[in-house]
Amino acid sequence: MRKLISVAVMSVMALACFPAMAEMKIAVLDYQMALLESDDAKKYSADAEKKFGTQLQRLRNLEAEAKRLQERMQRDGEKLSQTELEKLELEFRQKAREFQTQSKELNESKAAADREMLDSLKPKLDKAVENVLNSGNYDLVIDRSAVVDVKPEFDITRQVIERLNR
Structure with missing residues (x-):
């Protein structure tokens, strides 16, 4: 009997919460x-492509040279003298080391630039989010992830982007 009363009380309480x-x-x-998707981020992306484009092209060239050397060693390795083969292997290792070094430098430079952009854009984004939340009078906002x-009518991401781009 007590169990039945407990279940009834809990059911009534649950139903009372639904209107709220x-x-x-x-x-x-x-x-x-x-x-x-903000205009500032798109502009940064285009600027970063220009800024890091030459370094990226150098990396691609180094990679192509290393592949060419490796293919030559595989293709002509038996035909080459020991000295020529060692020279090719040394050149290949140098290209590979140079590729690794330049790749690391590029990644570090790009990461620093990305952090700088995020640091400058985050306050603007936070302000845009705050404005949309206040104007919409939301009780609960959930991260999309x-x-x-x-449903699209519950997603306020576009509103935030529009506010950010003003």
């Missing part, structure tokens, strides 16, 4: 998409 939940205003925000599926 029905009035809750919920939104979903893809913070990363808002950041990457935590949601399996959402």
Whole structure:
């Protein structure tokens, strides 16, 4: 009997919560998409491509040279003298080392530039998010990565991007 009364009381309490939940205003925000789709991020991406383009091209050239050397060693290795083969192997190792060094430098430079851009853009993005949240009077905002599926009317990401681009 006590069990039945407990279940009845819990059911009534659960039903009483539904009207309050029905009035809750919920939104979903893809913070990363808002950041990457902003005009500032797109401009940064184009600028970074120009800034790091020559280094990237040098890396591609080094990679092509190393592949060419490796293919030559595999193709002509038996025909070459020991001295020529050692010379090719040394040249290949030098290209590979140079590739690794330049690749590491490029990655570090790009990561530093990315961090700098994020540091400058984050306050603007936070302000845009705050403005959209305040104007929409939302009770709960959930990160898009935590949601399996959402109806478009609950996703405020585009609103945040538009606010950020103003």
